[in-house]
Amino acid sequence: KPDKKIQTFFSKRKELSTHRNCLLWGNRVVIPVCGKSRVLQALHLGHPGIERMKALARSYVWWPGMDHDIEVHVQRCQECQQTRHAPPKAPVHPWEIPEKPWSRLHIDFACPFQGQEFLIIVDAMSK
Secondary structure (H helix, E strand, C coil): CCCHHHHHHHHCCCCEEEECCEEEECCEEECCHHHHHHHHHHHCCCCCCHHHHHHHHHHHEECCCHHHHHHHHHHCCHHHHHHCCCCCCCCCCCCCCCCCCCCCEEEEEEEEECCEEEEEEEECCCC
């Protein structure tokens, strides 16, 4: 009986091809065992979470057990686990439209910028 690792590729044999010495499954690059760690790290930049990470991976790469490896990688990430059940951010409440110019001002400091400090004043009516 064929090795389980070989069976996975055997069942996809009609969909596998090579391009410039890269093994492809459809349009996705088949990642060898020695490259999985680097690809997982690259996919995990920004801590997108399990579902987004899987979707991103499925667009570009494949290896046997990829979904499971992604799940394990995210579950081991302390930062992802801390923000996993964070409540959604409150919706942004839009400002009311001012009735006349200079009735509402937005004021802030922008500093330092090229060695200068700036007082920024924006009239909400005219922007």
